[in-house]
Amino acid sequence: MQTKILIIFSILNLTFMNYLQSQVDEDYENLLLAEDETSTSLFSSAFKPIFGLGQGLLTFYGDIKNNYGSPLNGKWGTTVSISRSLGQYFDVDLYALFGKTSGERRNLQDLTLNKNFETELFMGGVALSYNFNHLLKRKRPIHPFISLGIETMQFTPRGDLKDYDGNNYTYNADGTIRNQTNQIVNRNYDYETNLREINATNKDYSLMTFAVPVDLGLNMTITDRMTLRLGNSFRFTFSDYI
Numbered sequence: 001m002q003t004k005i006l007i008i009f010s011i012l013n014l015t016f017m018n019y020l021q022s023q024v025d026e027d028y029e030n031l032l033l034a035e036d037e038t039s040t041s042l043f044s045s046a047f048k049p050i051f052g053l054g055q056g057l058l059t060f061y062g063d064i065k066n067n068y069g070s071p072l073n074g075k076w077g078t079t080v081s082i083s084r085s086l087g088q089y090f091d092v093d094l095y096a097l098f099g100k101t102s103g104e105r106r107n108l109q110d111l112t113l114n115k116n117f118e119t120e121l122f123m124g125g126v127a128l129s130y131n132f133n134h135l136l137k138r139k140r141p142i143h144p145f146i147s148l149g150i151e152t153m154q155f156t157p158r159g160d161l162k163d164y165d166g167n168n169y170t171y172n173a174d175g176t177i178r179n180q181t182n183q184i185v186n187r188n189y190d191y192e193t194n195l196r197e198i199n200a201t202n203k204d205y206s207l208m209t210f211a212v213p214v215d216l217g218l219n220m221t222i223t224d225r226m227t228l229r230l231g232n233s234f235r236f237t238f239s240d241y242i
Contacts, residue, residue, distance in 0.1 A: 049082055049083070049084060050082065050083040050084065050085070050091070051080075051081070051082055051083075052079070052080065052081035052082070052083065052093075052095070052229070053078075053079075053080055053081075054078070054079045054081075054229065055076060055077065055078050055079070056076070056077055056079070056233075057073070057074035057075065057076060057077070058074050058075050058076070058077040058099050058100065058101040058121065059073065059074035059101065060074075060101045060102065060103045060242070062103070062242065063105070063240075064103040064104065064105045064115050064116065064117055065103045065105070066102070066103055066104055067104075067106075074101065075099060075100045075101055075102060076099055076100075077097055077098065077099025077100070077101075077121070078097070078098060078099060079095055079096065079097040080095065080096055080097075081093050081094065081095035081096075082094050082095075083129075088133050089130060089131055089133050089134060090128060090129065090130055090131070091128070091129040091131070092126065092127070092128055092129075093126065093127045093128075093129060093147065093149070094125075094126055095124070095125065095126075095127070096122070096123065096124045097121070097122070097123040097124075098120075098121060098122045098123070099120075099121055100118060100119065100120050100121065101118070101119060101121060101242075102116070102117060102118040102119070103116065103117055104116040104117075106171075106175075108173055108174075108175060109173075111171045111172070111173065114171040115159070116159055116160050116187070117157050117158065117159050117191070117195060118157075118158055118159075118160070118191040119155045119156055119157040119158065119242055120155065120156045121153060121154070121155050122153070122154045122155075123151050123152065123153045123154075123211065123235075124151060124152055125149050125150055125151020125152065125211075125213065126149055126150065126151070127147045127148060127149025127150075127151075127213060127215065128147060128148060128149065129145050129146070129147035129215070130145065130146055130147070131143050131144070131145050131219070132144050132145070132146075141220060141221045142218055142219070142220050142221075143218065143219040143220075143221075144217070144218055144219075145215070145216075145217060145218070145219055145231075146214075146215065146216055147213075147214070147215040148212070148213070148214055148215075149212070149213045149215075150210065150211075150212060150213075151210070151211050151212075151213060151235075152208060152209075152210060152211075153208065153209050153210070153211045153235075153237060153239075153242075154207060154208050155207055155208075155209075155239075155241075155242050156207060157194075157195040157196065157241060157242060158191035158192070158193060158194055158195060159191060159193045159195050160187055160188065160189055160190060160191045160192070160193070161192070161193045162192060162193065163179055163185055163188060164188055164190070165179075167179050167180045168180075169185070169187065195241075196241070199241075205239075205241050206239070206241075207241075209237055209238050209239035209242070210237075210238050211235045211236060211237040211238070212235070212236045213233050213234070213235045213236075214233070214234045214235075214236070215231055215232070215233045215234075216231055216232055216234075217229060217230050217231015217232060218230050218231065
């Protein structure tokens with residue numbers, strides 16, 4: 001089985017801490033900024049949940065992928081998360097991500113290789129983040145991070161195989177796509193065909209798989225209660241059917 005790689009480029013993720021006080025508690029701030037780890041408790045009540053909301057671009061890199069090489073091209077996805085600090089150096093994140101990704105392959109030598117797909121994705125998982133505070137001073141506006149997690153992924157692959165009249169596309173060696181009357185047509189990008197139902201070898205494959213996300217990026221402090229996150233998330237998935 002060939003492992004597919006799904007890359008998510010996160011454009012924007014805002015996180016903010018939830019607390020009940022109407023004004024900033026100076027003792028709480030000093031606790032968060034303390035350099036001495038021994039002065040904090042791993043599950044101290046001073047550490048409040050951190051909520052996140054973000055959007056990014058989903059780009060698929062596998063057997064059937066678009067010809068562009070940049071993850072800046074893709075379909076939009078949305079993520080929501082809740083996190084908790086584990087001391088000064090680590091955070092644990094629970095999250096959900098949903099959106100779509102697609103791909104198209106064109107081949108003029110072997111016309112059977114002309115394929116396309118679009119799939120809706122829903123992912124949920126847990127990740128552990130490290131903020132490099134062992135190496136860098138804590139009081140700074142920009143915090144690099146790296147994280148590793150495990151998640152489940154649901155997908156519903158569909159293909160654009162027919163025109164608006166229900167006729168199959170015919171790919172030709174000259175690079176054109178024609179209909180049944182041999183007229184040149186363009187794809188309508190209406191993904192009408194359930195790809196699992198027409199799979200010749202396995203019509204009962206699972207629409208769920210596991211994935212291992214690896215995140216790299218920066219957290220930028222906007223206010224005492226809000227952070228902007230920019231980064232790339234590489235997801236290594238374990239299914240040939242996405």
